[in-house]
Amino acid sequence: EVQLLESGGGLVQPGGSLRLSCAASGFTFSNFAMNWIRQAPGKGLDWVSGLSSSGATTYYADSAKGRFTISRDNSKNTVYLQMNSLRAEDTALYYCVRDRLMVRPGTFDIWGQGTMVTVSS
Amino acid sequence: EIVLTQSPGTLSLSPGERATLSCRASQSVGSNYLAWYQQKPGQAPRLLIYGASSRATGSPDRFSGSGSGTDFTLTISRLEPEDFVVYYCQQCGGSLPCSFGQGTKLEVK
Numbered sequence: 001e002v003q004l005l006e007s008g009g010g011l012v013q014p015g016g017s018l019r020l021s022c023a024a025s026g027f028t029f030s031n032f033a034m035n036w037i038r039q040a041p042g043k044g045l046d047w048v049s050g051l052s053s054s055g056a057t058t059y060y061a062d063s064a065k066g067r068f069t070i071s072r073d074n075s076k077n078t079v080y081l082q083m084n085s086l087r088a089e090d091t092a093l094y095y096c097v098r099d100r101l102m103v104r105p106g107t108f109d110i111w112g113q114g115t116m117v118t119v120s121s
Numbered sequence: 122e123i124v125l126t127q128s129p130g131t132l133s134l135s136p137g138e139r140a141t142l143s144c145r146a147s148q149s150v151g152s153n154y155l156a157w158y159q160q161k162p163g164q165a166p167r168l169l170i171y172g173a174s175s176r177a178t179g180s181p182d183r184f185s186g187s188g189s190g191t192d193f194t195l196t197i198s199r200l201e202p203e204d205f206v207v208y209y210c211q212q213c214g215g216s217l218p219c220s221f222g223q224g225t226k227l228e229v230k
Binding site: 035044045046047050059060061062095100104105106107108109111112113114 | 122153154156158165166167168171172177209211213217218219220221222223224
């Protein structure tokens with residue numbers, strides 16, 4: 001079964017850091033680009049970041065540039081999102097999402113169940 | 122950044138009826154990169170349509186997509202009770218970043 005399992009969410013103070021992880025199983029992880037997409041409570045979907053299958057190329061939303069870093073370890077079938085300088089507006093459910101493409105974000109075909117990040121003092 | 126505007130915000134219909142959901146882009150989107158998602162309460166979104174008109178694996182054939190350039194449509198030919206949820210369009214065209222529409226809520230009339 002194709003599966004994505006996120007972890008690492010939690011409560012953090014403004015200005016703090018968190019590292020999200022996403023463990024993939026059931027498919028050849030190194031053949032797919034991966035993404036992080038978030039959803040604030042009661043709101044719509046917001047693409048945060050993506051990276052190519054090799055991890056060589058990364059892409060960010062303007063809101064994430066300079067604060068978030070996406071990476072992957074294909075030997076561990078895991079993708080990460082390092083989030084620094086967190087703000088209240090980063091509060092959301094963060095989904096790990098597989099892409100149909102290999103080299104860049106395109107279409108999101110497999111979604112995890114998400115990990116909640118709450119930024120509050 | 123390409124802005125996607127979905128209309129209507131809420132669509133009230135009855136089971137068995139046909140639903141037409143619209144997604145308009147602020148600039149032309151490559152058809153290969155236009156997709157539609159369905160989100161049920163408490164669940165992650167699910168891919169329905171990709172490449173503007175191709176059904177994803179497991180997507181019922183009552184769902185169809187069309188359009189090109191800046192205007193795209195998701196059609197549900199005959200509404201089932203489980204279809205009354207929220208739908209999002211999305212693009213990751215040549216000009217990243219990717220973006221989503223604000224969503225259309227389909228409710229029972």
